[in-house]
Amino acid sequence: MDVLINVFVGLHIIGIASLLGGFLTQMKAMSAGTARFVPAMLHGALTMLVTGVALVGLNQADDMSVNTLKIGVKLAVLIVILGLVYVKRDDEKIHKGVFGAVGGLTVVNIFIALLWH
Template sequence: MDVLINLFVASHIIGIAALLGGWLTQMKSLSTGDVRIAPSMVHGALVMLVTGFILSGLNEADDVELNQTKLGVKGVILIGILVMVFLKRSEERVPKGYFAAIGLLTMTNVVIATTWT
């Protein structure tokens, strides 16, 4: 079971890398307002959502005590991010504030994952 959990943790981290990497690569363009939702951001958010749910289930099956409040907060933030990137994925330009909010929510999710015990 540990190997399976570790594979999904790795996939979850790859998802966050795709989402945050797609956002960070456009930081220079943020000052000009010429930013858009990269396909990697949509796919990264989807991968994070799917692997997050799978990880919760696998850990529950392995009798690991989970912080349901933390997972709920992270899940709500992630669903918000997913909706935001999905709705604007085909637009040529995304408003600066909207794009910045995606990055801030993503970083908030990372901070919650790493610091909330």
């Protein structure tokens, strides 16, 4: 079971890398006011959602304790990110505030995962 959990952790990290990487590649465009949500951002957020849910299930099936409050907060943040990216995915230009919010929430989600024990 440990190998399977580690595979899903790796996939979860790939999802966050895709979401954050997509944001970082648009930083110059954001300062110019022409940023847009690239497909990698949507796919990364969806990957995080699917692998995160799988990780909770696998950890519970392996009788490991799961901090449900932490998972709930991370899920709520991810749903906001996913909602913003999904709704605005076809827009040619994204407002700087909305685009910055997605980047900020992504970083917040990373720090919640790392610092909340």
